[in-house]
Each structure stands twice: as structure tokens, then as C-alpha cells.
Amino acid sequence: MDLNSDLGEGFGIWTLSDDDALLELVTSANVACGFHAGDPTTMRRVCTRALALGVRVGAQVSYRDLAGFGRRRIDVDPQTLTDxxxxxxxxxxxxxxxxxxxxxxxxxxxxxxxxxxxxAVVAAASVAGVGDASVGSAATLGLPVLCQPGSVLARLAADAGLRVVGEGFVDRGYLPDGRLVPRGTDGAILTDIAAVAERAVRMARDGEVVAVDGSVLHLPFESLCVHGDTPGAVAMATAVRAALIAAGLPPTPFA
Structure with missing residues (x-):
């Protein structure tokens, strides 16, 4: 099971997460590319450290929304968004x-x-080169897409021949339809480290997660995310990693 985190989300002298500590724990790093957070120096620093530790680097792309941290939907033309x-x-x-x-x-x-x-996401991924030769050929596969299982994006990416990696969020609440509970709503952010670690093992081992209404969702997770800006993120990622190892599911980059 792959373990990922959103990193490089500082800007200038402002920092959000403990990137160095999280890079010691994860197998994939979703690095901000400058549109919701990040700057050239931050990108270089995180990427250099990730490569030294054998952590895969993924492009965490966003709407052009630095002021809103990319958490506001922007009604942008699809071609402009692709660009x-x-x-x-x-x-x-x-x-x-x-x-x-x-x-x-x-x-x-x-x-x-x-x-x-x-x-637009599929189009951008389709024309991008693949840096890790073990993932595939840039001429035939483009970039794998890390996304919500069963989503429109997952379906369109698969239809385009892209590798789709189903992502689960150990620190976020789920609605009964498989979408995330909106931020700012009760149950959106989970901070109980022991409960999150137990939840992560169930997600990795059984492909199950309990939604806010108590229903059990069955989803094909291949990567689990601990958000870098979740309170106690380093302690949470440490506990999740330890729990996965104890369950015989050591964090490994997705194939």
C-alpha cells in the first residue's frame, strides 16, 4: 500500500507542514506546483529530499488560486485549465x-x-512525460492519475489509457456516496490518531471505510493520504505507517 502526503505547500518564508519529517514516512510526495502553494525554492528543496530518500514525486496541480489555497472552485474554460x-x-x-x-x-x-x-486533468496527464521508467512509457501511457475511486476523473482517465490509482484519505470523513465530507462541516477532519491508524489498516487490507452515516463503503484503494496540514500530521503518519507494517502491509510505492 502506497502512503502519500501533500507537501511543499509553503510559500516564501511561510511554511505549512513539516515536509522533512513526513518525507521520512511516506512513499509518494504530492508536491505543490505554485498555483495553490509552493514556489521554486520550496519545490527544489522538497524534490531534492524526496529523491534522496527514494520517495516518488507527484505533481499536485490546482486551480490558479494562491489566495484561497486552491480550495475554491473556479469556473475556468477547460482548455485554459489544461494549459x-x-x-x-x-x-x-x-x-x-x-x-x-x-x-x-x-x-x-x-x-x-x-x-x-x-x-482537462486527463488531457494534461496524457501529454506529460513519465519520469519513473517503472511506471510506463511517456509515449503510450502519460502520467498515472491519483484520484478518488469510482469518480468521473477515474473513469475518463481509464478510458484514455492512463493508469488510475485509487486514493483513500485516512484523515478525512466520507459521505455515503464516496465523496469527502466538505471542509468546515462536522466530521470532515479526523484527528484521533489511534482511530485513524486503525482505519488506515482496514482501508488497506479490506478496501473498506466507514462513512459518516455508519455505512461501509467498498473502494479499491491503492494509496492512502495523510494531509500535511492536518493537526498532528507527523504523529498521525508515523502511527499509520507503523500500523500498516504491523498488519503486514508495509508502505510501498504503487506499481
Whole structure:
């Protein structure tokens, strides 16, 4: 089971998460590309450290929304959005081989249900080169897409021949339809470290997660995310990693 985190989300002298500590724990790093957070120096620093530790680097692309941290949906033309996503991937590729793409924030949630914006993500991923030769050939596969299982984005990416990696969030609440509980709503953010670690094992081993209404969702998870800005993120990622190892599911980059 892959373990990922959103990293490089500082800007200038402002920092959000303990990137160095989290890079010691995860197997994939979703690095901000400058549109919701991140700057060239931050991207270089995170990528350099990730490569030294054998952590895969993914481009965490976003709407152009630095002021809103990419958590506001923007009604942008799909072609313009495709161009902006390609631009972000290109910026990050100056510092490391890019192994996959993951939308951030509002784009992640919008692409889960909106075919137009999901298609923009697919188009950007399809023309990008693959930095890790073990993932595939840039000429035939493009970049793998890390996204919500069963979403519109997952379907369109698969239809385009892209590798789809189903992502689960150990620190976020789920609605009965498989979408995330909106931030700012009760149950959206989970902070009980012991409960999150137990939940992570169930997600990895059984492909199950309990929604806020008590129903059990069955989803094909291949990567689990601990958000870098979740309170106690380092302690949480440490506990999740330890729990997965104890369960015989040591964190490993997705194939």
C-alpha cells in the first residue's frame, strides 16, 4: 500500500507542514506546483529530499488560486485549465522526474463529478512525460492519475489509457456516496490518531471505510493520504505507517 502526503505547500518564508519529517514516512510526495502553494525554492528543496530518500514525486496541480489555497472552485474554460495544469507539471519537472499527477483541493473534488474539468486533468496527464521508467512509457501511457475511486476523473482517465490509482484519505470523513465530507462541516477532519491508524489498516487490507452515516463503503484503494496540514500530521503518519507494517502491509510505492 502506497502512503502519500501533500507537501511543499509553503510559500516564501511561510511554511505549512513539516515536509522533512513526513518525507521520512511516506512513499509518494504530492508536491505543490505554485498555483495553490509552493514556489521554486520550496519545490527544489522538497524534490531534492524526496529523491534522496527514494520517495516518488507527484505533481499536485490546482486551480490558479494562491489566495484561497486552491480550495475554491473556479469556473475556468477547460482548455485554459489544461494549459495551466501542463504549465504546473512542467514547472515541477524542472526539479525532479514526475511519476504521477494528483489534483488538489477544489479541483480534486470538482474533477470527481464534472466531466469538463476531469477531461482537462486527463488531457494534461496524457501529454506529460513519465519520469519513473517503472511506471510506463511517456509515449503510450502519460502520467498515472491519483484520484478518488469510482469518480468521473477515474473513469475518463481509464478510458484514455492512463493508469488510475485509487486514493483513500485516512484523515478525512466520507459521505455515503464516496465523496469527502466538505471542509468546515462536522466530521470532515479526523484527528484521533489511534482511530485513524486503525482505519488506515482496514482501508488497506479490506478496501473498506466507514462513512459518516455508519455505512461501509467498498473502494479499491491503492494509496492512502495523510494531509500535511492536518493537526498532528507527523504523529498521525508515523502511527499509520507503523500500523500498516504491523498488519503486514508495509508502505510501498504503487506499481
Amino acid at each position: 495551466e495544469l501542463r504549465y504546473q507539471i512542467g514547472a515541477l519537472s524542472a526539479f525532479a522526474p514526475i511519476s504521477y499527477i494528483k489534483p488538489h483541493g477544489a479541483l480534486y473534488n470538482t474533477a470527481a463529478t464534472d466531466p469538463a474539468h476531469a477531461s
